[in-house]
Amino acid sequence: xxxxxxxxxxxxxxxxxxxxxxxxxxxxxxxxxxxxxxxxxxxxxxxxxxxxxxxxxxxxxxxxxxxxxxxxxxxxxxxxxxxxxxxxxxxxxxxxxxxxxxxxxxxxxxxxxxxxxxxxxxxxxxxxxxxxxxxxxxxxxxxxxxx
Amino acid sequence: xxxxxxxxxxxxxxxxxxxxxxxxxxxxxxxxxxxxxxxxxxxxxxxxxxxxxxxxxxxxxxxxxxxxxxxxxxxxxxxxxxxxxxxxxxxxxxxxxxxxxxxxxxxxxxxxxxxxxxxxxxxxxxxxxxxxxxxxxxxxxxxxxxxxxxxxxxxxxxxxxxxxxxxxxxxxxxxxxxxxxxxxxxxxxxxxxxxxxxxxxxxxxxxxxxxxxxxxxxxxxxxxxxxxxxxxxxxxxxxxxxxxxxxxxxxxxxxxxxxxxxxxxxxxxxxxxxxxxxxxxxxxxxxxxxxxxxxxxxxxxxxxxxxxxxxxxxxxxxxxxxxxxxxxxxxxxxxxxxxxxxxxxxxxxxxxxxxxxxxxxxxxxxxxxxxxxxxxxxxxxxxxxxxxxxxxxxxxxxxxxxxxxxxxxxxxx
Numbered sequence: 001x002x003x004x005x006x007x008x009x010x011x012x013x014x015x016x017x018x019x020x021x022x023x024x025x026x027x028x029x030x031x032x033x034x035x036x037x038x039x040x041x042x043x044x045x046x047x048x049x050x051x052x053x054x055x056x057x058x059x060x061x062x063x064x065x066x067x068x069x070x071x072x073x074x075x076x077x078x079x080x081x082x083x084x085x086x087x088x089x090x091x092x093x094x095x096x097x098x099x100x101x102x103x104x105x106x107x108x109x110x111x112x113x114x115x116x117x118x119x120x121x122x123x124x125x126x127x128x129x130x131x132x133x134x135x136x137x138x139x140x141x142x143x144x145x146x147x
Numbered sequence: 148x149x150x151x152x153x154x155x156x157x158x159x160x161x162x163x164x165x166x167x168x169x170x171x172x173x174x175x176x177x178x179x180x181x182x183x184x185x186x187x188x189x190x191x192x193x194x195x196x197x198x199x200x201x202x203x204x205x206x207x208x209x210x211x212x213x214x215x216x217x218x219x220x221x222x223x224x225x226x227x228x229x230x231x232x233x234x235x236x237x238x239x240x241x242x243x244x245x246x247x248x249x250x251x252x253x254x255x256x257x258x259x260x261x262x263x264x265x266x267x268x269x270x271x272x273x274x275x276x277x278x279x280x281x282x283x284x285x286x287x288x289x290x291x292x293x294x295x296x297x298x299x300x301x302x303x304x305x306x307x308x309x310x311x312x313x314x315x316x317x318x319x320x321x322x323x324x325x326x327x328x329x330x331x332x333x334x335x336x337x338x339x340x341x342x343x344x345x346x347x348x349x350x351x352x353x354x355x356x357x358x359x360x361x362x363x364x365x366x367x368x369x370x371x372x373x374x375x376x377x378x379x380x381x382x383x384x385x386x387x388x389x390x391x392x393x394x395x396x397x398x399x400x401x402x403x404x405x406x407x408x409x410x411x412x413x414x415x416x417x418x419x420x421x422x423x424x425x426x427x428x429x430x431x432x433x434x435x436x437x438x439x440x441x442x443x444x445x446x447x448x449x450x451x452x453x454x455x456x457x458x459x460x461x462x463x464x465x466x467x468x469x470x471x472x473x474x475x476x477x478x479x480x481x482x483x484x485x486x487x488x489x490x491x492x493x494x495x496x497x498x499x500x501x502x503x504x505x506x507x508x509x510x511x512x513x514x515x516x517x518x519x520x521x522x523x524x525x526x527x528x529x530x531x532x533x534x535x536x537x538x539x540x541x542x543x544x545x546x547x548x549x550x551x552x553x554x555x556x557x558x559x560x
Contacts, residue, residue, distance in 0.1 A: 004505060007504065008559055040524060040530050063498065064499075064500035127500075
């Protein structure tokens with residue numbers, strides 16, 4: 001059995017206890033909701049995109065330490081990035097989570113920073129869905145924003 | 148194996164379950180997820196293995212001896228199940244893929260034949276999705292009305308307005324015991340109330356048939372559904388019991404082989420019960436395994452199992468509240484007589500998914516999530532809960548291990 005300390009790294013618990021960018025954005029910011037049917041968690045991502053750049057991002061909802069901290073760290077990382085950069089960043093993250101889409105190239109030189117701490121989740125495959133919930137919801141919000 | 152004449156001892160019964168004998172990293176396995184699915188005793192495993200090694204053959208359709216013997220073993224298991232729940236005859240026992248399919252069968256066969264736009268179906272706030280979604284699917288198609296029996300503050304069904312709720316109702320479909328709260332419902336009373344209002348009564352008995360003596364005739368129900376895998380039998384198999392005259396009047400659900408007596412280019416005629424509702428090759432070895440499971444449970448004694456679980460409930464409630472006080476919230480009745488040994492709880496604000504992960508470090512297996520009862524979760528104000536459920540093979544040592552593991556979870560969060 002892999003050690004629980006691989007999962008609950010200090011930076012993860014820090015983002016869980018003190019989530020960054022928690023809250024809501026009013027329209028015209030767009031939002032998308034994601035559910036984890038396994039555990040009933042739900043997350044809503046609010047996205048303010050202008051001129052192809054993520055100006056602001058917030059999230060609300062309920063979830064476990066992994067889904068909440070992963071989403072919190074994600075919001076910190078993507079704020080100010082262009083939509084294209086965010087797309088590459090999400091692919092890099094999903095690649096780390098062993099969920100890479102083979103048709104999409106992954107730029108392994110992208111530095112995930114603190115988010116690397118979530119690598120331990122891969123040793124607990126049931127929890128990969130927790131770690132990716134916010135990210136998949138972000139992708140939906142980005143699709144919505146591009147409409 | 149423990150016999151009916153020996154005193155009930157969960158520690159002895161436990162030895163019949165090979166999964167529970169294993170140690171992981173030197174620590175015993177503490178399996179507290181039997182409300183989800185139960186472990187299997189040697190007699191079930193051995194009976195199925197022996198059947199597949201020595202007797203496996205198609206049933207109902209071949210003349211050779213091997214097939215005739217397989218059919219006899221299969222039907223003998225059906226007899227055992229009929230006897231186990233005191234059905235009038237084994238013709239009233241229909242095997243399905245699982246209890247979910249049994250409920251879908253009722254909605255699609257009985258429901259479509261008898262319900263039209265505006266007809267009312269009464270459910271309760273503590274139903275499993277399997278007793279909600281099929282009705283909602285029929286609602287989308289037919290425009291039937293769904294009504295709900297609410298809960299009291301102590302997690303019972305609030306029956307004060309039952310008569311009003313039942314007014315004009317065609318079907319009252321309810322769980323005998325909540326898979327989240329552990330609440331045991333007054334099935335006989337609810338069936339009688341349904342009948343007095345001119346409704347039929349459907350009982351989702353998944354959580355009670357494995358744990359307490361079930362007499363479908365005494366319950367006064369019209370249909371009862373339950374699953375094999377929660378009562379020491381194999382998965383892939385559910386049971387629908389129905390009163391014969393109702394089953395006979397119903398149209399078939401799935402069409403195909405075995406369910407017909409004749410097929411012509413211009414139509415078909417149905418087979419007799421129960422084949423009418425058993426299209427296609429059934430799970431043959433699984434049915435034989437379920438037969439062994441009900442013989443095993445009868446041998447232990449259902450009354451003793453119920454008494455053991457009352458004692459376990461009492462022990463678990465005392466232990467958790469004494470040790471953790473206000474740090475633990477148990478969503479369910481406090482009276483052990485009114486509940487099964489299934490406990491959903493919130494603990495020190497730790498998300499249930501995290502809790503379950505940390506408990507796993509101590510080999511303590513609990514379910515975390517919404518337990519396929521999302522409307523109920525919303526009503527009790529929880530997004531998810533952790534759930535520890537006990538069965539005939541769980542001892543007070545398992546409860547102690549749960550409490551110790553909960554303590555260790557606090558160290559991390």
